[in-house]
Amino acid sequence: MLKMDGIAAFVAVVDAGSISGAGRALGLSKSVVSERLAELERLMDARLLNRTTRHLALTEDGESLLPRARRILGETEEAMAEAAARRGQLSGRLRISGPVSFGTLHLGPALHAFLREHPAIELSLELEDRFVDIAGEGFDAVVRHGPAGDGWLIATRLAPSRRLLVASPDYLARNGEPRSLAELGAHRAILYSNRAQDWSFRGPDGPVILRPRGAMRVNHGIMMRDAALAGLGITLLPSFIAHDAIRAGALRVLDVGARAEGADVYIIHRGEGGSAKLRALIRHLRHHFGVPPHWERDLPA
Incomplete structure (x- = not known):
């Protein structure tokens, strides 16, 4: 049976690009990460990564496992977060992408207040203007302005903007x-x-x-x-x-x-309602920006 710590080590090595980097991210020694990765490969009877002194590359088996491993970790963490939410505490990781200018001017200050209210949430915010792949890149949600696109995802309008x-x-x-x-x-x-x-x-x-x-x-x-x-x-x-x-x-x-053409601000995510912490974030952002949002007040009609 596969162990969660082996799956977590595998994903961390891929994300960090090295075993030592994965160790720093997980708070473990390089040798422990290496042992967990080796045990996972033994249990699967497959090599997941080709290693050289300077480079790590996913094998075909590793490419196949990676999205499933991310999903297993995400669903496990979400189950723990949902249990915490039922006890009145939101916790766990939340990974968000947003546009650079809006993130700098408005999203950042709104998130500061959200994290003060929910200190057990570990937030990762990545600002970039390209259209990221939510599922493929492991984001919980993406903030966008302008046309929402991606019809298979859920788009919730956070605020209007002309x-x-x-x-x-x-x-x-x-x-x-x-x-x-x-x-x-x-x-x-x-x-x-x-x-x-x-x-x-x-x-x-x-x-x-x-x-x-x-x-x-x-x-x-x-x-x-x-x-x-x-x-x-x-x-x-x-x-x-x-x-x-x-x-x-x-x-x-x-x-x-x-x-x-307008530039309304949306938050895009997978799943009908999103996780408890994502739903809380959406409520917070809509309240923080206001109706109408503060950037639309006192401007020419």
């Missing part, structure tokens, strides 16, 4: 203020490089995709905001990034007769 065309008063004084999509197309733009058709609008005659001249392309929303503040051009930003600069008058919202 995308707004903005520019600095200095840029507009030098270049004029566009009043239509046609005029907007003649201006210099600060573009989000991770989305090919980012300037998507819903006009009176239906959807319109604009391809303006790029003064700058960048894959980070806060840098886009800062470039607009520096007067480099017009940019299209989620309200959760632009709100403070708009309220301060450092950026102005432009009206070109069409509304940009």
